[in-house]
Amino acid sequence: MPNDPLHAKLIVTDTGPLITLAAAEALDYLLYPDVPIHIPDAVLYEATVNSSALGAENIASWVQAHAAKVYPVVTETYANFLIARERDSGHRERDLGERAAIEAVRYGVPLSAEERAVLITEDDRVLRGSFIITAEDRERIIAITTSDFLNGLEAAGRINSADEVYRRAEDQGRAASRRKILETQHAVARDAVHAMLNRRGDPSAEGD
Numbered sequence: 001m002p003n004d005p006l007h008a009k010l011i012v013t014d015t016g017p018l019i020t021l022a023a024a025e026a027l028d029y030l031l032y033p034d035v036p037i038h039i040p041d042a043v044l045y046e047a048t049v050n051s052s053a054l055g056a057e058n059i060a061s062w063v064q065a066h067a068a069k070v071y072p073v074v075t076e077t078y079a080n081f082l083i084a085r086e087r088d089s090g091h092r093e094r095d096l097g098e099r100a101a102i103e104a105v106r107y108g109v110p111l112s113a114e115e116r117a118v119l120i121t122e123d124d125r126v127l128r129g130s131f132i133i134t135a136e137d138r139e140r141i142i143a144i145t146t147s148d149f150l151n152g153l154e155a156a157g158r159i160n161s162a163d164e165v166y167r168r169a170e171d172q173g174r175a176a177s178r179r180k181i182l183e184t185q186h187a188v189a190r191d192a193v194h195a196m197l198n199r200r201g202d203p204s205a206e207g208d
């Protein structure tokens with residue numbers, strides 16, 4: 001792996017980025033930075049529980065195919081939901097994925113001293129940083145959007161066109177958010193994200 005001064009772990013904190021990339025047949029773009037990818041268990045559940053939903057089958061098969069790089073994060077939030085479902089098969093919980101994501105970011109994905117957690121999200125609460133506890137968290141936990149990620153890959157020459165990804169998703173019926181927030185982040189956060197998106201893993205894995 002490249003000898004970066006800072007290392008990153010990528011956390012997909014809600015279903016939005018997964019569905020957009022799956023609809024565009026672009027889930028592999030998440031692998032391009034060659035960093036570990038973490039997805040909370042409840043987020044995977046919400047993205048795949050309805051096999052006929054847009055992108056659901058692609059997401060499930062992609063996670064299975066890349067088990068060496070894509071890691072479901074086990075959360076108490078989801079475990080408690082499963083217990084409740086055993087008692088009542090019709091049990092539902094509001095914001096299940098979001099609550100599991102916040103738990104995963106806070107407790108489920110340990111960071112060493114030199115690591116950053118880069119969160120790809122479309123969730124307003126995550127984008128607002130409502131899970132941030134300390135000043136150190138603010139330095140080490142960086143939220144970006146799907147658009148930030150795709151445009152960063154394009155700027156780094158990793159993909160041909162972020163707009164093309166959105167076009168393919170829209171052709172499949174996905175009205176995807178194009179919101180950007182990276183340039184509003186502090187300089188250390190921007191530099192860490194840009195360094196991550198410029199990382200080079202296996203060149204044979206890339207292609208637009």
